[in-house]
Amino acid sequence: MEPKQVFRAYEGAEAQPAAFCLKCGAGLSDREDGGRTRRACASCGFVHYTGPAAAVAVLVVGGNRILLCRRRADVLEGGKWCLPCGYVEYDEDYLTAAHREVQEETGLAVEIRGIISVCSNFLRPDVHTVVTVLVAQPIGGEPTPGDDIELVRWFPSAGALPDMAFEADRHIITRFFASRLEGAPVDRQHARRNWS
Ligand SMILES: [Zn+2]
Structure with missing residues (x-):
């Protein structure tokens, strides 16, 4: 039996993007970072990396x-x-x-x-x-x-x-x-x- 290690119960939509900064509470906006769009804080600069x-x-x-x-x-x-x-x-x-x-x-x-x-x-x-x-x-x-x-x-x-x-x-x-x-x-x- 072949191993299978990636399982998808859905296709498409991503997690809801974070709205507020965890560090300072200011609103977040999109910022280009290393070829990806990430949520970042315009006030304190904190980048909200998300992962599984x-x-x-x-x-x-x-x-x-x-x-x-x-x-x-x-x-x-x-x-x-x-x-x-x-x-x-x-x-x-x-x-x-x-x-x-x-x-x-x-x-x-x-x-x-x-x-x-x-x-x-x-x-x-x-x-x-x-x-x-x-x-x-x-x-x-x-x-x-x-x-x-x-x-x-x-x-x-x-x-x-x-x-x-x-x-x-x-x-x-x-x-x-x-x-x-x-x-x-x-x-x-x-x-x-x-x-x-
Ligand atoms: Zn902030």
Whole structure:
């Protein structure tokens, strides 16, 4: 199965341009900068560089089963299923973010075993993520939904997947079990979070 790492749920429109300066509050206008048009502040000169958000998704694998989460009705792609996932906070490394997201959404402690893929996800004009996809095994806890997840369940790798929220998740799960990906090794110090 060929790898796929760029996923587009829409074509065209960009994120709404920022209106006000984050530094001084003055209005922003377009400025040519290195061959691109960027939003810049006429008052303080601050250039507002925008980029996709860093996120993580985790294949939590137990034997021939994979852990999936059903998303709460009021969030993006609500009612559909996804891998445990979320944004990397500014003060976090991505491995810490992965441990935190899995714990918050599924109640499980995990050991991260490898880096499986990195995906660009153009989900909506205002939601563009670059997602590091990790594989992990459970080392403690019981599946318990939390945060914006309403149900957590193990699914057999051989069976049909439920209605998935993101094409990227469906692709990587299928590819993982078809190719038995091991991935790149991860930083041992951060692969396993110490749970007290
Ligand atoms: Zn400014």
